[in-house]
Amino acid sequence: MTTATVGKKRASRLNFTNLFRWVVGSVAVVVIFYGSIKSVASGRLSWAQWRDLMVFGVAQGSVYALIAMGYTMVYGVLRFINFAHGEVFMSGAMIGYFVADALNRAGIWNEQPVVSLLIVLLVSMTTATSIAVILERVAYRPLRGAPRLIPLITSIGASFTLQYLFRGLFGAGTKAYPPMAAIQGKWIIFGIPILKSQVIVIGSAIVVMAGLYLFVEKTKTGRSMRAVAEDPETAALMGINVDGTIVKVFAVGGAMAGVAGALWTLVFPTVNFFSGFLPGIKAFTAAVLGGIGNIFGAMLGGVSLGMFESVGPSLVLGGYEVPAFNQLKDVVAFSALVLVLIFRPTGILGERLAQERG
Amino acid sequence: MPLFRTEGLTKSFGGLRAIDSLDMHVDEGEIVSVIGPNGAGKTTFFNLVTGLEKPDDGVIEFDGQPIVGLVPSQIIKLGIARTFQNVRLFPNMTVRENVMVSRHCRTRSGLIGAVLRTPAFRREEEETRRIAEDTLGFFGTRLVGYRLDQLALVLSYANRRRLEIARAMASSPRLLLLDEPTAGMNPRETVEITELIGKMRDEKGFTILLIEHDMRVVRGVSDRVVVIDYGRKIAEGTYEEVAQNEQVIEAYLGRPAEKGA
Amino acid sequence: MERAATAAEPLDDLLPAPVLSLQRAVRFGLIGGMAAVVVAAIGMVETFEARTLIDPFLALGLTTLYLASFTFGFVAGSPPPEREGFAKPKAGLRSLAAGAIAGVLAGVVLSAFMLLADAVNLRNIFVSVSPQLLELLTFGKGLGTGILLVLVVSTAVGVAGSAVHLIPAQVRRPIMYTVMWVLLVGLLQSVIEPVFRGLGLPSLIDVLYEEAGGLRLAGVVIVAAAVFLLSFFLGGKGRALQGRLDALPAQRRRSYISILLLVAAAIVYMIPRVVGPFLSEVLDLAGLYLLMALGLNIVIGYAGLLDLGYVAFFAVGAYTTAILTSPNSPRFTPEMTLWASLPFVVLAAALAGLLVGTPVLRMRGDYLAIVTLGFGEIARILLNSDALKETFGGAQGIINIPNMVIGPLTVRGPEVFFYPIFIFAILAGYVSLAIQNSRMGRAWMAMREDELVAETMGVNIVAAKLSAFVVGASLASIGGALFAVKVGSVFPSSFNIVVSITILVLIIVGGMGSVPGVTVGALALVALPELLREFNEYKFLMYGILLIFMMLKRPEGFIPSKRRALELHQDEVLQDAWLQIYGDEETGPQEEGV
Numbered sequence A: 001m002t003t004a005t006v007g008k009k010r011a012s013r014l015n016f017t018n019l020f021r022w023v024v025g026s027v028a029v030v031v032i033f034y035g036s037i038k039s040v041a042s043g044r045l046s047w048a049q050w051r052d053l054m055v056f057g058v059a060q061g062s063v064y065a066l067i068a069m070g071y072t073m074v075y076g077v078l079r080f081i082n083f084a085h086g087e088v089f090m091s092g093a094m095i096g097y098f099v100a101d102a103l104n105r106a107g108i109w110n111e112q113p114v115v116s117l118l119i120v121l122l123v124s125m126t127t128a129t130s131i132a133v134i135l136e137r138v139a140y141r142p143l144r145g146a147p148r149l150i151p152l153i154t155s156i157g158a159s160f161t162l163q164y165l166f167r168g169l170f171g172a173g174t175k176a177y178p179p180m181a182a183i184q185g186k187w188i189i190f191g192i193p194i195l196k197s198q199v200i201v202i203g204s205a206i207v208v209m210a211g212l213y214l215f216v217e218k219t220k221t222g223r224s225m226r227a228v229a230e231d232p233e234t235a236a237l238m239g240i241n242v243d244g245t246i247v248k249v250f251a252v253g254g255a256m257a258g259v260a261g262a263l264w265t266l267v268f269p270t271v272n273f274f275s276g277f278l279p280g281i282k283a284f285t286a287a288v289l290g291g292i293g294n295i296f297g298a299m300l301g302g303v304s305l306g307m308f309e310s311v312g313p314s315l316v317l318g319g320y321e322v323p324a325f326n327q328l329k330d331v332v333a334f335s336a337l338v339l340v341l342i343f344r345p346t347g348i349l350g351e352r353l354a355q356e357r358g
Numbered sequence B: 001m002p003l004f005r006t007e008g009l010t011k012s013f014g015g016l017r018a019i020d021s022l023d024m025h026v027d028e029g030e031i032v033s034v035i036g037p038n039g040a041g042k043t044t045f046f047n048l049v050t051g052l053e054k055p056d057d058g059v060i061e062f063d064g065q066p067i068v069g070l071v072p073s074q075i076i077k078l079g080i081a082r083t084f085q086n087v088r089l090f091p092n093m094t095v096r097e098n099v100m101v102s103r104h105c106r107t108r109s110g111l112i113g114a115v116l117r118t119p120a121f122r123r124e125e126e127e128t129r130r131i132a133e134d135t136l137g138f139f140g141t142r143l144v145g146y147r148l149d150q151l152a153l154v155l156s157y158a159n160r161r162r163l164e165i166a167r168a169m170a171s172s173p174r175l176l177l178l179d180e181p182t183a184g185m186n187p188r189e190t191v192e193i194t195e196l197i198g199k200m201r202d203e204k205g206f207t208i209l210l211i212e213h214d215m216r217v218v219r220g221v222s223d224r225v226v227v228i229d230y231g232r233k234i235a236e237g238t239y240e241e242v243a244q245n246e247q248v249i250e251a252y253l254g255r256p257a258e259k260g261a
Numbered sequence C: 001m002e003r004a005a006t007a008a009e010p011l012d013d014l015l016p017a018p019v020l021s022l023q024r025a026v027r028f029g030l031i032g033g034m035a036a037v038v039v040a041a042i043g044m045v046e047t048f049e050a051r052t053l054i055d056p057f058l059a060l061g062l063t064t065l066y067l068a069s070f071t072f073g074f075v076a077g078s079p080p081p082e083r084e085g086f087a088k089p090k091a092g093l094r095s096l097a098a099g100a101i102a103g104v105l106a107g108v109v110l111s112a113f114m115l116l117a118d119a120v121n122l123r124n125i126f127v128s129v130s131p132q133l134l135e136l137l138t139f140g141k142g143l144g145t146g147i148l149l150v151l152v153v154s155t156a157v158g159v160a161g162s163a164v165h166l167i168p169a170q171v172r173r174p175i176m177y178t179v180m181w182v183l184l185v186g187l188l189q190s191v192i193e194p195v196f197r198g199l200g201l202p203s204l205i206d207v208l209y210e211e212a213g214g215l216r217l218a219g220v221v222i223v224a225a226a227v228f229l230l231s232f233f234l235g236g237k238g239r240a241l242q243g244r245l246d247a248l249p250a251q252r253r254r255s256y257i258s259i260l261l262l263v264a265a266a267i268v269y270m271i272p273r274v275v276g277p278f279l280s281e282v283l284d285l286a287g288l289y290l291l292m293a294l295g296l297n298i299v300i301g302y303a304g305l306l307d308l309g310y311v312a313f314f315a316v317g318a319y320t321t322a323i324l325t326s327p328n329s330p331r332f333t334p335e336m337t338l339w340a341s342l343p344f345v346v347l348a349a350a351l352a353g354l355l356v357g358t359p360v361l362r363m364r365g366d367y368l369a370i371v372t373l374g375f376g377e378i379a380r381i382l383l384n385s386d387a388l389k390e391t392f393g394g395a396q397g398i399i400n401i402p403n404m405v406i407g408p409l410t411v412r413g414p415e416v417f418f419y420p421i422f423i424f425a426i427l428a429g430y431v432s433l434a435i436q437n438s439r440m441g442r443a444w445m446a447m448r449e450d451e452l453v454a455e456t457m458g459v460n461i462v463a464a465k466l467s468a469f470v471v472g473a474s475l476a477s478i479g480g481a482l483f484a485v486k487v488g489s490v491f492p493s494s495f496n497i498v499v500s501i502t503i504l505v506l507i508i509v510g511g512m513g514s515v516p517g518v519t520v521g522a523l524a525l526v527a528l529p530e531l532l533r534e535f536n537e538y539k540f541l542m543y544g545i546l547l548i549f550m551m552l553k554r555p556e557g558f559i560p561s562k563r564r565a566l567e568l569h570q571d572e573v574l575q576d577a578w579l580q581i582y583g584d585e586e587t588g589p590q591e592e593g594v
């Protein structure tokens, strides 16, 4: 028998949905355009302030991009949203906090800032990687090949479990990282004064993502990951250990989330059990925005979303003189997700997904 | 005027022309078989007709009315119902419910009626049920009795095929599209389906367009055979005529390892 | 479904005969130990210990702790699965040994944790690992003796767990029930006492319970005897009764059923009077959740749309009611009555349903989940925002929502409010069941099964999806209206994502698409943690674990709808069925027996 040829993609669109897209699209364009022009024209923010917002957006966005790696790689291989990935990120930041606190009390934190940061980074990575791998083993592996919503619901359960496990173990209170003198203040880079912490975040994110790119493109493990993402069955026939590769995908995604966890605390130096939820969803948005399954897409999507989220409220909502528009930055981010999914569900750079099995 | 007609129908996937300027027609009450090697574009043709794919170019007319651009649910309402090559039932609904679903386009009761159990709702529900069971009765005893309340997923392969045909029939179509109804069936079941296809036209008055690889079936039921290869129509006529056709023989023999030819 | 012998059989020949493995026992012992450590470290033991089950020696804390040893002793000692061609594996001494190994190891892990907690101050990190906890874990006997006791108790409990397999089958059930009920009656003292008082049986309370909490020994004996005898003699009679009822002629059956309904109505009428205000409050909450769960059940269970932002519709209902009825609503003050506002509430929710439903019409199922989640968050943020404070009152919400008035009656207080909630929940249940077997219900299910084929078979996907969202939203909005009126005020913080997840858990645990399942789910998962305050602390953790567990082990839920029961195991079943493709149907092994 031949394979199924009824395409998933549908050529003919409903008039209703088309009309809806058209209306929403035009309204969105007009609203965004008009608001932006008004707020720029009003001159409420100076050019330097806009620039700072953008740099902040890039810093925040590079953390989103790092988290998005985990979503996008797992989705690329298993076509499954690991809803608990935000908690993987949070676990890194949380355990990192205890190490930072210990270092601080031992007096090392401000004596040896570089070493301290590296230790926190390492601990955060290790924690997040282990949690991601355990999740895969315990919760997701038994569900290979189950109908698609089943692993998704499982991962929602995993997310809840991790949140409230951490709450039970470490308490509900918000934990503040000790301040580090060495990263206060600004560096001048290309003539632009930028907060040191943001420079570190952006710089490290670039290094780590470059490393990830080389890993995926150049190493044997990376090749097998791509092969599994392309077509798991064929990969298995070619002698690739699919289960092992999937574990590695989770491990790499977890490690990226761990790095993100450590870097995030440089920008927002607090953590509690719920800290993973919003960055998690936003990173997923970033992954979709860039084109899920696509590593470059995740980078691009992360930075775009970070920028959009930091500049958007002032730029668009500010133009309409919405009071306290900064409260609405999450609304801006979620609206971005909805708009992307309505108008370009395959993202900016397009999806790269494993073939639909079964 | 033919019941169904296409003109210059074209569809490409990327660089591949799956259907290439296809002209064909089916008259009321005819049984027409579409044959061709694997990948010739037969299923794509059905997808175009039922609105699952949108043609790049060309006309599809049913009952004198152009149907390109309509959505699938509108097309079945006009009277074209189909089955799928790789049986696609609603696995977790009962046999009866599977068939009842396809009455959707012939019924109208809404949520309010269902909640208030209005007489109109009850009458319609009763009728839907009766039609579903009658249609299933077309296959003898195979799908009635205790089977009516079984989930479709527990049926045997042959019964799934039968159920899928029943589901299409119950929508009271004028044109029935059957995509390889005997694929995967054993010889006895194949003979049975062949007879049923004839009966469908004679007793139920359906016009039938059939994709089939099994030449015994094609010979058994077709008034006319249309052969396509690489999306083009390469021959048309009675079974005997196309079986003699040079191009057809070449199309089948020219590609080794084809099945059923 | 009877699994037909499949092609997997020859493989079995290659496997050794089934035996209990040491490795398994060790693994489960270690897992059990870790579970026990986690239970201790999140503070469960200490919090739960406040509730005495059986006075004076059994309290909930340590019981929960050693439940880990018991469970994993049970699992470790379970005989290996039966395989054709081999003697049926029997539980024996090996089982007990496995249970003992698991129990010892769990004890060892727990002891290691205790030693660590004693040596190092873990409290800076693990907030609950306090000296009091250590005191509790060592039974107050100091570390050395304590550890010895832990090992002994854990081993004994592990053996007890595995010994369950040795109990002859016909008494196993009564014994298990007895133990369960004794523990349950001990646990639910705060529920049972007011009920007895309401029934006018206060004397029974003193016989059963100690004043300070916990069953008396006499109480244990009474409960045990009652349950054991009942389950021994009545086991399976329920089904016989059902059979007798079914066998009656239609006319007689109908009159019997109406009598039963009348009796049920009378009982329901009595419930709030008997159980008192506190329990009524809890039942009200469970009823509200039930109402919403039935609505979400339509969206997820029937139509297969995983909506994680369902709380938004609840919020729409509550806020619309607040705005339309409260004199303190910041912008509009039409000051309608609840009943006059209800049509507008439902209308607003239906519009919200369209608003959420339209953009997700063509989205993949998993994207739909995230986007609806986003909508839920957007709703909460907007309600909370200063930007819309003029309309929704921001973080201060809207207060002074007037009471529900029915004719001359003002509905006030949890006992009276029970009735409207109950009636609306019943209505929602009726609507769910009525729709299930209707044209639209079938269209939804077809869409859930295979969207593309449903559309090809004539289902208008746009209409089907939007109507599912609208019906679900309407039910949630009625829940929201009742909630607003009951509490008398609305605040954005009540409309949190955890509400959506809680409702999801109810549906999943009860059984997707199953109305009875959702009902039991609401009672067990919403009411119980409210009744036992100490559970509330760990409620969401349990929800999370339940979600994972259900998906791994029982995706069809505990009380599955008939239809759904086989569904989620379909891959398995299909595999069987696929093996038959080329087999002759009449002569081949019958795959159709359910």
Ligand SMILES: Nc1ncnc2c1ncn2[C@@H]1O[C@H](COP(=O)(O)OP(=O)(O)OP(=O)(O)O)[C@@H](O)[C@H]1O
Residues within 6 Å of the ligand: A002, A003, A005, A006, A007, A008, B013, B016, B018, B036, B037, B038, B039, B040, B041, B042, B043, B044, B045, B085
């Ligand atoms: N959605 C699609 N996207 C890309 N290519 C497609 C798609 N659907 C069909 N094709 C291609 O179009 C060609 C025709 O396919 P089609 O399924 O119509 O063949 P067929 O005649 O039905 O073959 P068979 O006898 O094997 O069923 C094939 O080469 C197929 O790969």
Ligand SMILES: [Mg+2]
Residues within 6 Å of the ligand: A002, A005, B042, B043, B044, B085
């Ligand atoms: Mg085909």
